[in-house]
Amino acid sequence: MDLGLADKVAVVTGGSVGIGLGVARAFAREGAHVILAARDRDRVVAAARGITEEFGVNALGHACDVATAEGCASLIDAAGRAFGGVDILVNNAGTGSNETILEAPDEKWQAYWDLHVMAAVRLARGLAPMMADRGGGAILNNASICAVQPLWYEPVYNVTKAALLMLSKNMATEFIPRGIRVNTVNPGLILTPDWIKTAKQLSEGTGGDWEGYLQSVADEHAPIRRFGTVEELADFMVFLCSPRASYVTGSVHHVDGGMLRSI
Ligand code: NDP
Structure with a gap:
Protein backbone atom coordinates (compact mmCIF):
# COMPACT_ATOMS: atom_id res chain seq x y z
CA MET A 1 0.00 0.00 0.00
CA ASP A 2 1.41 3.39 -0.97
CA LEU A 3 1.01 5.60 2.10
CA GLY A 4 1.26 8.82 0.10
CA LEU A 5 4.14 10.16 2.18
CA ALA A 6 6.74 10.73 -0.54
CA ASP A 7 8.36 14.16 -0.19
CA LYS A 8 6.38 15.01 2.95
CA VAL A 9 8.42 16.47 5.82
CA ALA A 10 8.18 14.89 9.27
CA VAL A 11 9.62 16.13 12.55
CA VAL A 12 10.30 13.35 15.08
CA THR A 13 11.36 14.33 18.58
CA GLY A 14 13.53 11.81 20.38
CA GLY A 15 14.49 10.59 16.92
CA SER A 16 18.06 9.50 17.64
CA VAL A 17 17.39 6.04 19.13
CA GLY A 18 14.65 3.59 20.10
CA ILE A 19 11.08 4.22 18.97
CA GLY A 20 11.78 7.68 17.54
CA LEU A 21 14.57 6.40 15.32
CA GLY A 22 12.35 3.54 14.18
CA VAL A 23 9.58 5.99 13.28
CA ALA A 24 11.98 8.26 11.41
CA ARG A 25 13.32 5.27 9.44
CA ALA A 26 9.78 4.15 8.64
CA PHE A 27 8.94 7.63 7.30
CA ALA A 28 12.14 7.64 5.24
CA ARG A 29 11.31 4.23 3.80
CA GLU A 30 8.12 5.84 2.45
CA GLY A 31 10.14 8.64 0.84
CA ALA A 32 9.44 11.31 3.46
CA HIS A 33 12.16 13.73 4.57
CA VAL A 34 12.80 13.82 8.30
CA ILE A 35 14.05 16.11 11.02
CA LEU A 36 15.23 14.29 14.12
CA ALA A 37 15.49 16.15 17.42
CA ALA A 38 17.40 15.02 20.50
CA ARG A 39 19.85 16.52 23.00
CA ASP A 40 22.97 14.46 22.22
CA ARG A 41 24.29 16.20 19.10
CA ASP A 42 26.67 13.47 17.93
CA ARG A 43 24.05 10.74 18.23
CA VAL A 44 21.26 12.66 16.48
CA VAL A 45 23.51 13.82 13.65
CA ALA A 46 24.80 10.26 13.14
CA ALA A 47 21.23 8.92 13.13
CA ALA A 48 20.19 11.44 10.46
CA ARG A 49 23.25 10.65 8.36
CA GLY A 50 22.45 6.93 8.56
CA ILE A 51 18.91 7.58 7.33
CA THR A 52 20.09 9.61 4.35
CA GLU A 53 22.60 6.92 3.42
CA GLU A 54 20.06 4.12 3.72
CA PHE A 55 16.99 5.71 2.17
CA GLY A 56 18.27 8.61 0.05
CA VAL A 57 15.94 11.20 1.62
CA ASN A 58 16.94 14.47 3.27
CA ALA A 59 17.43 13.93 6.99
CA LEU A 60 18.46 16.61 9.46
CA GLY A 61 19.67 15.88 12.97
CA HIS A 62 18.91 18.85 15.21
CA ALA A 63 20.33 19.00 18.73
CA PHE A 83 12.58 22.41 4.55
CA GLY A 84 10.39 25.52 4.23
CA GLY A 85 7.78 23.98 6.54
CA VAL A 86 6.58 20.60 7.78
CA ASP A 87 3.63 18.26 7.25
CA ILE A 88 3.94 15.93 10.24
CA LEU A 89 5.00 16.20 13.88
CA VAL A 90 5.60 13.17 16.10
CA ASN A 91 5.96 14.12 19.76
CA ASP A 106 8.22 19.96 42.64
CA GLU A 107 11.18 20.23 40.26
CA LYS A 108 10.70 16.65 39.12
CA TRP A 109 7.01 17.18 38.39
CA GLN A 110 7.87 20.34 36.47
CA ALA A 111 10.61 18.65 34.43
CA TYR A 112 8.29 15.84 33.28
CA TRP A 113 5.47 18.30 32.61
CA ASP A 114 7.83 20.31 30.40
CA LEU A 115 9.04 17.22 28.53
CA HIS A 116 5.78 15.31 28.07
CA VAL A 117 3.26 18.14 27.78
CA MET A 118 4.81 21.56 27.12
CA ALA A 119 7.04 20.25 24.33
CA ALA A 120 3.90 19.12 22.48
CA VAL A 121 2.17 22.46 23.16
CA ARG A 122 5.13 24.57 22.07
CA LEU A 123 5.94 22.54 18.97
CA ALA A 124 2.31 22.49 17.86
CA ARG A 125 2.09 26.26 18.33
CA GLY A 126 5.05 26.72 16.02
CA LEU A 127 4.54 23.94 13.51
CA ALA A 128 0.75 23.70 13.10
CA PRO A 129 0.58 27.05 11.22
CA MET A 130 3.27 25.74 8.82
CA MET A 131 1.19 22.60 8.27
CA ALA A 132 -1.94 24.67 7.64
CA ASP A 133 -0.03 26.74 5.05
CA ARG A 134 0.77 23.50 3.20
CA GLY A 135 -2.87 22.40 3.19
CA GLY A 136 -2.95 20.43 6.44
CA GLY A 137 -0.97 17.77 8.23
CA ALA A 138 -0.82 15.35 11.12
CA ILE A 139 0.39 15.38 14.70
CA LEU A 140 0.95 12.13 16.55
CA ASN A 141 1.63 12.09 20.27
CA ASN A 142 3.41 9.09 21.73
CA ALA A 143 2.02 8.70 25.25
CA SER A 144 2.03 5.26 26.91
CA ILE A 145 -0.29 2.60 28.19
CA CYS A 146 0.65 4.14 31.56
CA ALA A 147 -1.51 7.13 30.63
CA VAL A 148 -4.55 4.95 31.29
CA GLN A 149 -3.20 1.92 33.18
CA PRO A 150 -0.57 3.15 35.63
CA LEU A 151 2.54 1.37 36.82
CA TRP A 152 2.67 2.36 40.47
CA TYR A 153 6.40 3.03 40.72
CA GLU A 154 6.23 5.95 38.28
CA PRO A 155 3.41 8.36 39.23
CA VAL A 156 5.10 11.38 37.66
CA TYR A 157 5.33 9.53 34.34
CA ASN A 158 1.74 8.24 34.55
CA VAL A 159 0.25 11.65 35.32
CA THR A 160 2.16 13.62 32.69
CA LYS A 161 1.44 11.00 30.00
CA ALA A 162 -2.27 11.14 30.93
CA ALA A 163 -2.10 14.92 30.51
CA LEU A 164 -0.60 14.42 27.05
CA LEU A 165 -3.62 12.30 26.16
CA MET A 166 -6.02 15.08 27.11
CA LEU A 167 -3.90 17.66 25.33
CA SER A 168 -4.05 15.51 22.21
CA LYS A 169 -7.85 15.35 22.33
CA ASN A 170 -8.10 19.12 22.72
CA MET A 171 -5.63 19.73 19.90
CA ALA A 172 -7.58 17.41 17.62
CA THR A 173 -10.76 19.45 18.01
CA GLU A 174 -9.02 22.80 17.68
CA PHE A 175 -6.84 21.87 14.69
CA ILE A 176 -9.14 19.85 12.43
CA PRO A 177 -10.69 22.97 10.85
CA ARG A 178 -7.14 23.69 9.61
CA GLY A 179 -6.84 20.21 8.10
CA ILE A 180 -4.54 18.89 10.83
CA ARG A 181 -5.34 15.51 12.35
CA VAL A 182 -4.12 14.78 15.89
CA ASN A 183 -3.94 11.29 17.40
CA THR A 184 -2.22 9.43 20.22
CA VAL A 185 -0.57 6.04 20.47
CA ASN A 186 -0.25 4.26 23.79
CA PRO A 187 2.49 1.65 23.41
CA GLY A 188 2.88 -1.21 25.84
CA LEU A 189 6.23 -3.03 26.07
CA ILE A 190 8.41 -2.07 23.12
CA LEU A 191 11.90 -3.53 22.94
CA THR A 192 14.36 -0.65 22.70
CA PRO A 193 18.12 -0.55 23.43
CA ASP A 194 17.23 1.09 26.73
CA TRP A 195 15.11 -1.89 27.83
CA ILE A 196 17.97 -4.24 26.94
CA LYS A 197 20.43 -2.12 28.93
CA THR A 198 18.10 -2.13 31.95
CA ALA A 199 17.55 -5.89 31.68
CA LYS A 200 21.31 -6.49 31.58
CA GLN A 201 21.82 -4.33 34.66
CA LEU A 202 18.99 -5.95 36.63
CA SER A 203 20.03 -9.51 35.80
CA GLU A 204 23.73 -8.98 36.56
CA GLY A 205 23.48 -10.39 40.07
CA THR A 206 21.43 -13.43 38.98
CA GLY A 207 23.59 -15.02 36.27
CA GLY A 208 23.11 -12.41 33.57
CA ASP A 209 20.07 -13.97 31.90
CA TRP A 210 18.76 -10.66 30.56
CA GLU A 211 16.60 -12.30 27.92
CA GLY A 212 14.97 -14.37 30.66
CA TYR A 213 14.36 -11.19 32.61
CA LEU A 214 12.65 -9.55 29.61
CA GLN A 215 10.57 -12.68 29.07
CA SER A 216 9.41 -12.54 32.68
CA VAL A 217 8.34 -8.91 32.22
CA ALA A 218 6.43 -9.81 29.05
CA ASP A 219 4.83 -12.84 30.73
CA GLU A 220 3.66 -10.71 33.64
CA HIS A 221 2.21 -7.82 31.64
CA ALA A 222 1.33 -8.73 28.06
CA PRO A 223 -1.07 -11.52 27.06
CA ILE A 224 0.89 -11.85 23.81
CA ARG A 225 3.86 -12.86 26.03
CA ARG A 226 6.53 -10.91 24.21
CA PHE A 227 7.77 -7.37 23.68
CA GLY A 228 6.73 -5.54 20.55
CA THR A 229 9.46 -4.54 18.14
CA VAL A 230 10.17 -0.91 17.33
CA GLU A 231 9.22 -1.70 13.71
CA GLU A 232 5.79 -3.08 14.72
CA LEU A 233 5.00 0.19 16.48
CA ALA A 234 6.67 2.48 13.93
CA ASP A 235 4.70 1.05 10.99
CA PHE A 236 1.45 1.74 12.82
CA MET A 237 2.52 5.27 13.79
CA VAL A 238 3.56 6.16 10.25
CA PHE A 239 0.26 4.84 8.89
CA LEU A 240 -1.64 7.08 11.34
CA CYS A 241 0.32 10.09 10.07
CA SER A 242 -0.34 9.23 6.43
CA PRO A 243 -3.22 10.37 4.19
CA ARG A 244 -4.38 6.71 4.31
CA ALA A 245 -5.67 7.46 7.84
CA SER A 246 -7.49 10.58 6.66
CA TYR A 247 -10.66 10.00 8.74
CA VAL A 248 -8.78 9.28 11.98
CA THR A 249 -8.47 12.17 14.41
CA GLY A 250 -8.88 12.68 18.15
CA SER A 251 -8.32 8.98 18.75
CA VAL A 252 -6.10 6.87 21.02
CA HIS A 253 -4.60 3.61 19.79
CA HIS A 254 -3.08 0.97 22.04
CA VAL A 255 -0.20 -0.98 20.53
CA ASP A 256 0.39 -3.25 23.47
CA GLY A 257 -0.04 -6.97 22.76
CA GLY A 258 -3.22 -6.99 24.85
CA MET A 259 -1.64 -5.36 27.91
CA LEU A 260 -4.59 -2.99 28.46
CA ARG A 261 -6.91 -4.79 30.87
CA SER A 262 -10.06 -2.79 30.15
CA ILE A 263 -12.16 -2.24 27.02
P1 NDP B 1 14.61 6.10 24.56
O1 NDP B 1 15.07 6.46 25.94
O2 NDP B 1 15.20 4.92 23.88
O3 NDP B 1 14.83 7.37 23.61
C1 NDP B 1 14.39 8.63 24.02
C2 NDP B 1 14.68 9.63 22.91
O4 NDP B 1 14.23 10.92 23.34
C3 NDP B 1 16.17 9.78 22.63
O5 NDP B 1 16.34 10.13 21.27
C4 NDP B 1 16.57 10.96 23.52
O6 NDP B 1 17.76 11.53 23.05
C5 NDP B 1 15.33 11.85 23.34
N1 NDP B 1 15.07 12.80 24.41
C6 NDP B 1 14.87 12.56 25.73
N2 NDP B 1 14.70 13.70 26.41
C7 NDP B 1 14.77 14.70 25.49
C8 NDP B 1 14.67 16.11 25.56
N3 NDP B 1 14.49 16.74 26.72
N4 NDP B 1 14.78 16.83 24.43
C9 NDP B 1 15.00 16.21 23.23
N5 NDP B 1 15.09 14.87 23.11
C10 NDP B 1 14.98 14.14 24.22
O7 NDP B 1 13.03 6.00 24.64
P2 NDP B 1 11.99 5.00 23.91
O8 NDP B 1 12.28 4.91 22.47
O9 NDP B 1 11.85 3.79 24.73
O10 NDP B 1 10.63 5.83 24.15
C11 NDP B 1 10.19 6.83 23.28
C12 NDP B 1 8.84 7.31 23.76
O11 NDP B 1 7.94 6.21 23.84
C13 NDP B 1 8.85 7.96 25.15
O12 NDP B 1 7.99 9.06 25.17
C14 NDP B 1 8.32 6.84 26.05
O13 NDP B 1 7.67 7.35 27.19
C15 NDP B 1 7.34 6.16 25.11
N6 NDP B 1 7.05 4.77 25.47
C16 NDP B 1 8.03 3.81 25.40
C17 NDP B 1 7.74 2.49 25.72
C18 NDP B 1 8.76 1.39 25.64
O14 NDP B 1 8.44 0.26 26.05
N7 NDP B 1 9.95 1.61 25.13
C19 NDP B 1 6.38 2.11 26.16
C20 NDP B 1 5.45 3.20 26.21
C21 NDP B 1 5.78 4.48 25.86
P3 NDP B 1 18.74 12.44 24.00
O15 NDP B 1 18.92 11.67 25.28
O16 NDP B 1 19.98 12.62 23.20
O17 NDP B 1 18.00 13.72 24.21
Whole structure:
Protein backbone atom coordinates (compact mmCIF):
# COMPACT_ATOMS: atom_id res chain seq x y z
CA MET A 1 0.00 0.00 0.00
CA ASP A 2 1.41 3.39 -0.97
CA LEU A 3 1.01 5.60 2.10
CA GLY A 4 1.26 8.82 0.10
CA LEU A 5 4.14 10.16 2.18
CA ALA A 6 6.74 10.73 -0.54
CA ASP A 7 8.36 14.16 -0.19
CA LYS A 8 6.38 15.01 2.95
CA VAL A 9 8.42 16.47 5.82
CA ALA A 10 8.18 14.89 9.27
CA VAL A 11 9.62 16.13 12.55
CA VAL A 12 10.30 13.35 15.08
CA THR A 13 11.36 14.33 18.58
CA GLY A 14 13.53 11.81 20.38
CA GLY A 15 14.49 10.59 16.92
CA SER A 16 18.06 9.50 17.64
CA VAL A 17 17.39 6.04 19.13
CA GLY A 18 14.65 3.59 20.10
CA ILE A 19 11.08 4.22 18.97
CA GLY A 20 11.78 7.68 17.54
CA LEU A 21 14.57 6.40 15.32
CA GLY A 22 12.35 3.54 14.18
CA VAL A 23 9.58 5.99 13.28
CA ALA A 24 11.98 8.26 11.41
CA ARG A 25 13.32 5.27 9.44
CA ALA A 26 9.78 4.15 8.64
CA PHE A 27 8.94 7.63 7.30
CA ALA A 28 12.14 7.64 5.24
CA ARG A 29 11.31 4.23 3.80
CA GLU A 30 8.12 5.84 2.45
CA GLY A 31 10.14 8.64 0.84
CA ALA A 32 9.44 11.31 3.46
CA HIS A 33 12.16 13.73 4.57
CA VAL A 34 12.80 13.82 8.30
CA ILE A 35 14.05 16.11 11.02
CA LEU A 36 15.23 14.29 14.12
CA ALA A 37 15.49 16.15 17.42
CA ALA A 38 17.40 15.02 20.50
CA ARG A 39 19.85 16.52 23.00
CA ASP A 40 22.97 14.46 22.22
CA ARG A 41 24.29 16.20 19.10
CA ASP A 42 26.67 13.47 17.93
CA ARG A 43 24.05 10.74 18.23
CA VAL A 44 21.26 12.66 16.48
CA VAL A 45 23.51 13.82 13.65
CA ALA A 46 24.80 10.26 13.14
CA ALA A 47 21.23 8.92 13.13
CA ALA A 48 20.19 11.44 10.46
CA ARG A 49 23.25 10.65 8.36
CA GLY A 50 22.45 6.93 8.56
CA ILE A 51 18.91 7.58 7.33
CA THR A 52 20.09 9.61 4.35
CA GLU A 53 22.60 6.92 3.42
CA GLU A 54 20.06 4.12 3.72
CA PHE A 55 16.99 5.71 2.17
CA GLY A 56 18.27 8.61 0.05
CA VAL A 57 15.94 11.20 1.62
CA ASN A 58 16.94 14.47 3.27
CA ALA A 59 17.43 13.93 6.99
CA LEU A 60 18.46 16.61 9.46
CA GLY A 61 19.67 15.88 12.97
CA HIS A 62 18.91 18.85 15.21
CA ALA A 63 20.33 19.00 18.73
CA CYS A 64 17.96 20.64 21.21
CA ASP A 65 16.18 20.09 24.51
CA VAL A 66 12.47 20.01 23.71
CA ALA A 67 11.66 20.36 27.40
CA THR A 68 12.62 24.04 27.09
CA ALA A 69 10.97 26.92 25.22
CA GLU A 70 14.33 27.76 23.59
CA GLY A 71 14.85 24.18 22.44
CA CYS A 72 11.41 24.05 20.83
CA ALA A 73 11.91 27.46 19.20
CA SER A 74 15.22 26.32 17.70
CA LEU A 75 13.60 23.17 16.30
CA ILE A 76 10.72 25.13 14.75
CA ASP A 77 13.20 27.56 13.25
CA ALA A 78 15.42 24.76 11.90
CA ALA A 79 12.45 22.99 10.33
CA GLY A 80 11.30 26.18 8.63
CA ARG A 81 14.75 27.02 7.32
CA ALA A 82 15.79 23.54 6.18
CA PHE A 83 12.58 22.41 4.55
CA GLY A 84 10.39 25.52 4.23
CA GLY A 85 7.78 23.98 6.54
CA VAL A 86 6.58 20.60 7.78
CA ASP A 87 3.63 18.26 7.25
CA ILE A 88 3.94 15.93 10.24
CA LEU A 89 5.00 16.20 13.88
CA VAL A 90 5.60 13.17 16.10
CA ASN A 91 5.96 14.12 19.76
CA ASN A 92 7.94 11.13 20.93
CA ALA A 93 10.70 12.39 23.25
CA GLY A 94 10.04 11.14 26.75
CA THR A 95 11.38 9.04 29.54
CA GLY A 96 10.22 6.87 32.42
CA SER A 97 10.46 7.80 36.08
CA ASN A 98 10.70 6.14 39.48
CA GLU A 99 9.53 7.85 42.68
CA THR A 100 6.81 8.15 45.26
CA ILE A 101 4.36 11.04 45.42
CA LEU A 102 5.47 11.72 48.98
CA GLU A 103 9.12 12.06 48.03
CA ALA A 104 9.17 13.56 44.51
CA PRO A 105 10.06 17.28 44.61
CA ASP A 106 8.22 19.96 42.64
CA GLU A 107 11.18 20.23 40.26
CA LYS A 108 10.70 16.65 39.12
CA TRP A 109 7.01 17.18 38.39
CA GLN A 110 7.87 20.34 36.47
CA ALA A 111 10.61 18.65 34.43
CA TYR A 112 8.29 15.84 33.28
CA TRP A 113 5.47 18.30 32.61
CA ASP A 114 7.83 20.31 30.40
CA LEU A 115 9.04 17.22 28.53
CA HIS A 116 5.78 15.31 28.07
CA VAL A 117 3.26 18.14 27.78
CA MET A 118 4.81 21.56 27.12
CA ALA A 119 7.04 20.25 24.33
CA ALA A 120 3.90 19.12 22.48
CA VAL A 121 2.17 22.46 23.16
CA ARG A 122 5.13 24.57 22.07
CA LEU A 123 5.94 22.54 18.97
CA ALA A 124 2.31 22.49 17.86
CA ARG A 125 2.09 26.26 18.33
CA GLY A 126 5.05 26.72 16.02
CA LEU A 127 4.54 23.94 13.51
CA ALA A 128 0.75 23.70 13.10
CA PRO A 129 0.58 27.05 11.22
CA MET A 130 3.27 25.74 8.82
CA MET A 131 1.19 22.60 8.27
CA ALA A 132 -1.94 24.67 7.64
CA ASP A 133 -0.03 26.74 5.05
CA ARG A 134 0.77 23.50 3.20
CA GLY A 135 -2.87 22.40 3.19
CA GLY A 136 -2.95 20.43 6.44
CA GLY A 137 -0.97 17.77 8.23
CA ALA A 138 -0.82 15.35 11.12
CA ILE A 139 0.39 15.38 14.70
CA LEU A 140 0.95 12.13 16.55
CA ASN A 141 1.63 12.09 20.27
CA ASN A 142 3.41 9.09 21.73
CA ALA A 143 2.02 8.70 25.25
CA SER A 144 2.03 5.26 26.91
CA ILE A 145 -0.29 2.60 28.19
CA CYS A 146 0.65 4.14 31.56
CA ALA A 147 -1.51 7.13 30.63
CA VAL A 148 -4.55 4.95 31.29
CA GLN A 149 -3.20 1.92 33.18
CA PRO A 150 -0.57 3.15 35.63
CA LEU A 151 2.54 1.37 36.82
CA TRP A 152 2.67 2.36 40.47
CA TYR A 153 6.40 3.03 40.72
CA GLU A 154 6.23 5.95 38.28
CA PRO A 155 3.41 8.36 39.23
CA VAL A 156 5.10 11.38 37.66
CA TYR A 157 5.33 9.53 34.34
CA ASN A 158 1.74 8.24 34.55
CA VAL A 159 0.25 11.65 35.32
CA THR A 160 2.16 13.62 32.69
CA LYS A 161 1.44 11.00 30.00
CA ALA A 162 -2.27 11.14 30.93
CA ALA A 163 -2.10 14.92 30.51
CA LEU A 164 -0.60 14.42 27.05
CA LEU A 165 -3.62 12.30 26.16
CA MET A 166 -6.02 15.08 27.11
CA LEU A 167 -3.90 17.66 25.33
CA SER A 168 -4.05 15.51 22.21
CA LYS A 169 -7.85 15.35 22.33
CA ASN A 170 -8.10 19.12 22.72
CA MET A 171 -5.63 19.73 19.90
CA ALA A 172 -7.58 17.41 17.62
CA THR A 173 -10.76 19.45 18.01
CA GLU A 174 -9.02 22.80 17.68
CA PHE A 175 -6.84 21.87 14.69
CA ILE A 176 -9.14 19.85 12.43
CA PRO A 177 -10.69 22.97 10.85
CA ARG A 178 -7.14 23.69 9.61
CA GLY A 179 -6.84 20.21 8.10
CA ILE A 180 -4.54 18.89 10.83
CA ARG A 181 -5.34 15.51 12.35
CA VAL A 182 -4.12 14.78 15.89
CA ASN A 183 -3.94 11.29 17.40
CA THR A 184 -2.22 9.43 20.22
CA VAL A 185 -0.57 6.04 20.47
CA ASN A 186 -0.25 4.26 23.79
CA PRO A 187 2.49 1.65 23.41
CA GLY A 188 2.88 -1.21 25.84
CA LEU A 189 6.23 -3.03 26.07
CA ILE A 190 8.41 -2.07 23.12
CA LEU A 191 11.90 -3.53 22.94
CA THR A 192 14.36 -0.65 22.70
CA PRO A 193 18.12 -0.55 23.43
CA ASP A 194 17.23 1.09 26.73
CA TRP A 195 15.11 -1.89 27.83
CA ILE A 196 17.97 -4.24 26.94
CA LYS A 197 20.43 -2.12 28.93
CA THR A 198 18.10 -2.13 31.95
CA ALA A 199 17.55 -5.89 31.68
CA LYS A 200 21.31 -6.49 31.58
CA GLN A 201 21.82 -4.33 34.66
CA LEU A 202 18.99 -5.95 36.63
CA SER A 203 20.03 -9.51 35.80
CA GLU A 204 23.73 -8.98 36.56
CA GLY A 205 23.48 -10.39 40.07
CA THR A 206 21.43 -13.43 38.98
CA GLY A 207 23.59 -15.02 36.27
CA GLY A 208 23.11 -12.41 33.57
CA ASP A 209 20.07 -13.97 31.90
CA TRP A 210 18.76 -10.66 30.56
CA GLU A 211 16.60 -12.30 27.92
CA GLY A 212 14.97 -14.37 30.66
CA TYR A 213 14.36 -11.19 32.61
CA LEU A 214 12.65 -9.55 29.61
CA GLN A 215 10.57 -12.68 29.07
CA SER A 216 9.41 -12.54 32.68
CA VAL A 217 8.34 -8.91 32.22
CA ALA A 218 6.43 -9.81 29.05
CA ASP A 219 4.83 -12.84 30.73
CA GLU A 220 3.66 -10.71 33.64
CA HIS A 221 2.21 -7.82 31.64
CA ALA A 222 1.33 -8.73 28.06
CA PRO A 223 -1.07 -11.52 27.06
CA ILE A 224 0.89 -11.85 23.81
CA ARG A 225 3.86 -12.86 26.03
CA ARG A 226 6.53 -10.91 24.21
CA PHE A 227 7.77 -7.37 23.68
CA GLY A 228 6.73 -5.54 20.55
CA THR A 229 9.46 -4.54 18.14
CA VAL A 230 10.17 -0.91 17.33
CA GLU A 231 9.22 -1.70 13.71
CA GLU A 232 5.79 -3.08 14.72
CA LEU A 233 5.00 0.19 16.48
CA ALA A 234 6.67 2.48 13.93
CA ASP A 235 4.70 1.05 10.99
CA PHE A 236 1.45 1.74 12.82
CA MET A 237 2.52 5.27 13.79
CA VAL A 238 3.56 6.16 10.25
CA PHE A 239 0.26 4.84 8.89
CA LEU A 240 -1.64 7.08 11.34
CA CYS A 241 0.32 10.09 10.07
CA SER A 242 -0.34 9.23 6.43
CA PRO A 243 -3.22 10.37 4.19
CA ARG A 244 -4.38 6.71 4.31
CA ALA A 245 -5.67 7.46 7.84
CA SER A 246 -7.49 10.58 6.66
CA TYR A 247 -10.66 10.00 8.74
CA VAL A 248 -8.78 9.28 11.98
CA THR A 249 -8.47 12.17 14.41
CA GLY A 250 -8.88 12.68 18.15
CA SER A 251 -8.32 8.98 18.75
CA VAL A 252 -6.10 6.87 21.02
CA HIS A 253 -4.60 3.61 19.79
CA HIS A 254 -3.08 0.97 22.04
CA VAL A 255 -0.20 -0.98 20.53
CA ASP A 256 0.39 -3.25 23.47
CA GLY A 257 -0.04 -6.97 22.76
CA GLY A 258 -3.22 -6.99 24.85
CA MET A 259 -1.64 -5.36 27.91
CA LEU A 260 -4.59 -2.99 28.46
CA ARG A 261 -6.91 -4.79 30.87
CA SER A 262 -10.06 -2.79 30.15
CA ILE A 263 -12.16 -2.24 27.02
P1 NDP B 1 14.61 6.10 24.56
O1 NDP B 1 15.07 6.46 25.94
O2 NDP B 1 15.20 4.92 23.88
O3 NDP B 1 14.83 7.37 23.61
C1 NDP B 1 14.39 8.63 24.02
C2 NDP B 1 14.68 9.63 22.91
O4 NDP B 1 14.23 10.92 23.34
C3 NDP B 1 16.17 9.78 22.63
O5 NDP B 1 16.34 10.13 21.27
C4 NDP B 1 16.57 10.96 23.52
O6 NDP B 1 17.76 11.53 23.05
C5 NDP B 1 15.33 11.85 23.34
N1 NDP B 1 15.07 12.80 24.41
C6 NDP B 1 14.87 12.56 25.73
N2 NDP B 1 14.70 13.70 26.41
C7 NDP B 1 14.77 14.70 25.49
C8 NDP B 1 14.67 16.11 25.56
N3 NDP B 1 14.49 16.74 26.72
N4 NDP B 1 14.78 16.83 24.43
C9 NDP B 1 15.00 16.21 23.23
N5 NDP B 1 15.09 14.87 23.11
C10 NDP B 1 14.98 14.14 24.22
O7 NDP B 1 13.03 6.00 24.64
P2 NDP B 1 11.99 5.00 23.91
O8 NDP B 1 12.28 4.91 22.47
O9 NDP B 1 11.85 3.79 24.73
O10 NDP B 1 10.63 5.83 24.15
C11 NDP B 1 10.19 6.83 23.28
C12 NDP B 1 8.84 7.31 23.76
O11 NDP B 1 7.94 6.21 23.84
C13 NDP B 1 8.85 7.96 25.15
O12 NDP B 1 7.99 9.06 25.17
C14 NDP B 1 8.32 6.84 26.05
O13 NDP B 1 7.67 7.35 27.19
C15 NDP B 1 7.34 6.16 25.11
N6 NDP B 1 7.05 4.77 25.47
C16 NDP B 1 8.03 3.81 25.40
C17 NDP B 1 7.74 2.49 25.72
C18 NDP B 1 8.76 1.39 25.64
O14 NDP B 1 8.44 0.26 26.05
N7 NDP B 1 9.95 1.61 25.13
C19 NDP B 1 6.38 2.11 26.16
C20 NDP B 1 5.45 3.20 26.21
C21 NDP B 1 5.78 4.48 25.86
P3 NDP B 1 18.74 12.44 24.00
O15 NDP B 1 18.92 11.67 25.28
O16 NDP B 1 19.98 12.62 23.20
O17 NDP B 1 18.00 13.72 24.21
